[in-house]
Amino acid sequence: MSGTPRLALPYISPGQAQKELTHNEALQLLDSVVAAAVEEAPRTTPPDTPAQGACYIVGAPATGDWVGKEKSLAAFSSGGWRHIPPVDGMIVLVQSTGTWAIYRSGDWELGTLRASSLVIGGQQVVGSRAAGIPAPAGGSTVDTEARSAIGQILAAMRAHGLVEI
Numbered sequence: 001m002s003g004t005p006r007l008a009l010p011y012i013s014p015g016q017a018q019k020e021l022t023h024n025e026a027l028q029l030l031d032s033v034v035a036a037a038v039e040e041a042p043r044t045t046p047p048d049t050p051a052q053g054a055c056y057i058v059g060a061p062a063t064g065d066w067v068g069k070e071k072s073l074a075a076f077s078s079g080g081w082r083h084i085p086p087v088d089g090m091i092v093l094v095q096s097t098g099t100w101a102i103y104r105s106g107d108w109e110l111g112t113l114r115a116s117s118l119v120i121g122g123q124q125v126v127g128s129r130a131a132g133i134p135a136p137a138g139g140s141t142v143d144t145e146a147r148s149a150i151g152q153i154l155a156a157m158r159a160h161g162l163v164e165i
Helices: 019-033 144-159
Strands: 055-057 073-077 080-084 091-094 099-104 107-110 118-120 123-126
Antiparallel strands (some): 055 073
16 A cells, blocks of 8 residues: 655555545544644653553654654554654654654754744844854953953853854
């Protein structure tokens, strides 16, 4: 039986008997990946009593029913565990932390957001990283308190990655 190119959702074949099985399997898979959410950060062991509809990212090394299914989404249904291989760009909400996980280049990134800018209320508040700013030095009048304050501001901006070191 063939399936869709990205999520491998099963196609119904012409003349296939028991079409409802193929259709129901596709619905189960869609239920797990559309607006996907996992219960917690990756785990290696299946929970003892998972709720129907619960979904997890399988960590390494996987144990129990999850052996050999590392990095997949494990969705529990009335038929048991369904393992969904992730594809680049798949995004899931990690419900326990309220953060996002995205599958990129063969691995899950948890809590990392990537963008070229941050816009809040229609105003850009963070853009691309600026070039490094040197600490204050020189001048005919030295204000040590001002230099200390500017130095602390620059240190905070560097620590947050807003300006180069």
